[in-house]
Amino acid sequence: SQQGEEDPQALSIQEGENATMNCSYKTSINNLQWYRQNSGRGLVHLILIRSNEREKHSGRLRVTLDTSKKSSSLLITASRAADTASYFCATDAKGAQKLVFGQGTRLTINP
């Protein structure tokens, strides 16, 4: 079963708006990572947040992590058409020695 559950499954917004995606997981983790995948291609690493961090920024991306709620959110500000993709969270559960991916959020940015 998937460790991460993402919400919403699909999101459609206008260019320039902000997009927020959420990820919940079940067990204690070492870190949580976010990846982007353009239609049927490989995954591109976006950001890694460690279990002892609460917030991290990278360009237009902001990731938060709440280990007490076992949840994370990815915020993309000032969205662009090129941000259209599927976004996945991946957790590295303690002792698991592998990444477990959520089902992803399909983000569509409308021009």
Add this chain to the structure above:
Amino acid sequence: KAGVTQTPRYLIKTRGQQVTLSCSPISGHRSVSWYQQTPGQGLQFLFEYFSETQRNKGNFPGRFSGRQFSNSRSEMNVSTLELGDSALYLCASSLAPTSGTDTQYFGPGTRLTVL
């Protein structure tokens, strides 16, 4: 630095055949992980190799196997193909074994279609 490369990019096979997929990691990376991606099951971990040793294995039947060579290149093999094996197979490389501290870098994937 060149990224992770996977060959072939597309493959069409028939049921019962076997297939071998190849992955070349980023130079200097010693860990290679394989994932299967399908619309129904999403991204699922197959196995990870580090220094030519299988370090971890996902919940897949024995028809799925892999290996890693001394130059860190990895291959995965699927024998007796089934229709349900149709998927995008992704490999990812990292400097060290998956431990929570290293980023995994993904290749473009091999799209396998089983007819």
